[in-house]
Amino acid sequence: MSRVYNFSAGPAALPREVLEQAQAEMLDWQGTGMSVMEMSHRGKAFVSIAEDATTRLRRLLGVPDNYSVLFLQGGAAGQFAGVPLNLMGSNPRGDYVVTGNWGKKAIKEAGKYGDPHKAASAEDTNFTTIPARDSWDVRDDAAFLHYTPNETIQGVEFHDTPDVGDVPLVADMSSNFLSRPVDIEKFGVIYAGAQKNAGPAGITMVIVRNDLMGKPQSGCPMILDYQQQADADSMLNTPSCYAWYICGLTFAWLEKQGGLDAIETINKRKAAKLYDFIDASDFYTNPVDPAVRSRMNVPFLLADDALNADFLTKAEEAGLSTLKGHRSVGGMRASIYNAMPEAGVDALVDFMADFEKTHG
CATH class of the missing domain: 3.40.640.10 (Type I PLP-dependent aspartate aminotransferase-like (Major domain))
Structure with a gap:
């Protein structure tokens, strides 16, 4: 498996x-x-x-x-x-x-x-x-x-x-x-x-x-x-x-991995990849003030909430699990803690781009 x-x-x-x-x-x-x-x-x-x-x-x-x-x-x-x-x-x-x-x-x-x-x-x-x-x-x-x-x-x-x-x-x-x-x-x-x-x-x-x-x-x-x-x-x-x-x-x-200095560098890079993609998109948005955005938990919204269920279903099919946002906030949330490899963030960004092309 x-x-x-x-x-x-x-x-x-x-x-x-x-x-x-x-x-x-x-x-x-x-x-x-x-x-x-x-x-x-x-x-x-x-x-x-x-x-x-x-x-x-x-x-x-x-x-x-x-x-x-x-x-x-x-x-x-x-x-x-x-x-x-x-x-x-x-x-x-x-x-x-x-x-x-x-x-x-x-x-x-x-x-x-x-x-x-x-x-x-x-x-x-x-x-x-x-x-x-x-x-x-x-x-x-x-x-x-x-x-x-x-x-x-x-x-x-x-x-x-x-x-x-x-x-x-x-x-x-x-x-x-x-x-x-x-x-x-x-x-x-x-x-x-x-x-x-x-x-x-x-x-x-x-x-x-x-x-x-x-x-x-x-x-x-x-x-x-x-x-x-x-x-x-x-x-x-x-x-x-x-x-x-x-x-x-x-x-x-x-x-x-090189300790906390090294893991911080990786975490900054992972978060930047995801936020940069969201900010460049007309389909996804992040509601948080950019100055205080989390490197660990990235909430984001789709342009149309009616697409949320389809997004989650297709994400699971693509091997991207547990992206549903907290019930009090809605939308999506990608938690990219230390153990999330950069390849996982790359895969999420690629999926989001493909989903936007077919649904945006």
């Missing part, structure tokens, strides 16, 4: 090399006579897997020693609660910049645990822009400022890290994590669900500055307590062992 080009927003495509290595090691991981899925998380074999993955992630991102790297469960949505529960222990004020659906969900969840404040919102533009930094209403005494560097649904991305002074910056990086270099020291907390660029669904990476741990709200569950998880090496309970293993393979694959 030939593999399709999978443009799913998540769970998303994984590198073929990673899948092939996992396949080869499925029944017997490095002579242990068992699958990673069967190992005790306390055993020497899995501990070595976890330590290797953690070391590789630290190396890829240049994580300083005064930050902890956690591999947790509950998805990024779990961290919508985890962030306020850990950072609002002595100060209930959390500021939020809302640039799409995930930012809306994050601030709503935070309302259960403190006093979240909408410092800025792009809802008045249907989340097709990012409010200018000088328009943000950031409280000097806020416990943190939370934002979403890339909104998966709307296709809006910050291309620079916002300066918020001494207020700890918190980022839900789920959909552009590991797609480019990041200056970790500009952040208090970074969290990301694995299922876009790092591995399969079921595990979430949290990178937290150590001085922000150890002061949670009294009602914080132990499973969400950053300090307890750091002290237990992310193993307060049985972790998502297989997902952690696949993440480690993906980190190794990224290193083989």
Whole structure:
């Protein structure tokens, strides 16, 4: 069976090399006579897997020693609660910049645990822009400022890290994590669900500055307590062992590509190919302000919505899978994460051009 080009927003495509290595090691991981899925998380074999993955992630991102790297469960949505529960222990004020659906969900969840404040919102533009930094209403005494560097649904991305002074910056990086270099020291907390660029669904990476741990709200569950998880090496309970293993393979694959500088160059090139084609077309449009277009998630509309179903059917027949846009936005969406090869973007552009010729 030939593999399709999978443009799913998540769970998303994984590198073929990673899948092939996992396949080869499925029944017997490095002579242990068992699958990673069967190992005790306390055993020497899995501990070595976890330590290797953690070391590789630290190396890829240049994580300083005064930050902890956690591999947790509950998805990024779990961290919508985890962030306020850990950072609002002595100060209930959390500021939020809302640039799409995930930012809306994050601030709503935070309302259960403190006093979240909408410092800025792009809802008045249907989340097709990012409010200018000088328009943000950031409280000097806020416990943190939370934002979403890339909104998966709307296709809006910050291309620079916002300066918020001494207020700890918190980022839900789920959909552009590991797609480019990041200056970790500009952040208090970074969290990301694995299922876009790092591995399969079921595990979430949290990178937290150590001085922000150890002061949670009294009602914080132990499973969400950053300090307890750091002290237990992310193993307060049985972790998502297989997902952690696949993440480690993906980190190794990224290193083989040349690291985050190299993958960013590729991602820029892939996105430019698709956006340049859309912008040159009278048949396709992208609704997002060009200055803040996402490199990871490219929404686009056809000139006639009545053609959407035919476009999707023919795309699937051509081996281009999962291009339907989110129900709240409509149209199409091509998610072109790290594992999407340039050949996949080329194939999509060629298909779109042919479809325009016959239907435009």
